[in-house]
Amino acid sequence: MLHGIHTIAGARRVFGDVTRVYVQEHKTGSFQRSDLEGTMTALFTVESGVNVSVIQSPETRFFGNTGGYMLHGESGTIRAGSDSYEILADGEYPSQRPYPPSKLSSYALEFQAFADYIGGDESAPTTGYSERKTLAVIQAGAESANSGKAIDIQDRFGSL
Numbered sequence: 001m002l003h004g005i006h007t008i009a010g011a012r013r014v015f016g017d018v019t020r021v022y023v024q025e026h027k028t029g030s031f032q033r034s035d036l037e038g039t040m041t042a043l044f045t046v047e048s049g050v051n052v053s054v055i056q057s058p059e060t061r062f063f064g065n066t067g068g069y070m071l072h073g074e075s076g077t078i079r080a081g082s083d084s085y086e087i088l089a090d091g092e093y094p095s096q097r098p099y100p101p102s103k104l105s106s107y108a109l110e111f112q113a114f115a116d117y118i119g120g121d122e123s124a125p126t127t128g129y130s131e132r133k134t135l136a137v138i139q140a141g142a143e144s145a146n147s148g149k150a151i152d153i154q155d156r157f158g159s160l
Contacts, residue, residue, distance in 0.1 A: 004040065004056045004141070009126065009134045010069070015052055017133060020045040021140040022150040029085070031059040042127045042141055 012018060027038030039057035046052060069082035076089025084096040105111065117127075142152035152159075 004054075004139050005134055007054055007056060008137045009131065011052055011054065012046075012134055013126075014048045014128070014138070015050060016048055017136045018044045018046055018052075018153055020150055020152050021144050023144040024148075025145045028059055033058065034080075037145075038081040040145065044137070058107065063144055129160075136160055 007091070008018070021042065021044055023105045025038050025040050031038050036058050037056075039055065039060050042054045042056075044052045044054065046077055068079060072111070076087060076092065079086045084098045086094055086096055088094050093134065102109065116123075136153055136157045138143040140153055140156055144151045
């Protein structure tokens with residue numbers, strides 16, 4: 001529930017809609033926050049059949065370059081952070097590569113996308129309809145963590 005909705009919205013944009021959710025929670029003995037979930041480990045199945053694993057944690061301290069997103073495939077791995085990405089594959093030198101520069105800040109890009117959508121551009125990065133699907137994944141994740149069972153999005157919420 002903390003920042004997971006943003007992670008899931010991004011994952012849905014890249015991988016497609018989630019059809020099945022399985023989540024487990026773990027809290028370390030020293031984690032004293034009763035207002036937050038501990039470490040949430042999730043396995044999502046998307047419409048294409050691909051499984052996506054996600055870890056969200058306010059308590060665990062990961063060392064090394066583990067932030068951002070990591071995509072693992074049969075030819076290698078891409079590690080994408082907020083400012084750069086790295087390709088880890090045979091024959092590739094694993095160096096940080098910056099994203100192409102943008103003339104606008106991320107906030108300005110968000111406002112531009114909003115204005116474009118209001119103006120009729122249907123390619124907006126998100127809509128209320130889309131985010132309702134993201135919220136359903138978060139709700140299914142909470143229910144899965146509480147029940148210990150995988151949740152089928154269609155069975156639980158019907159047509160979103």
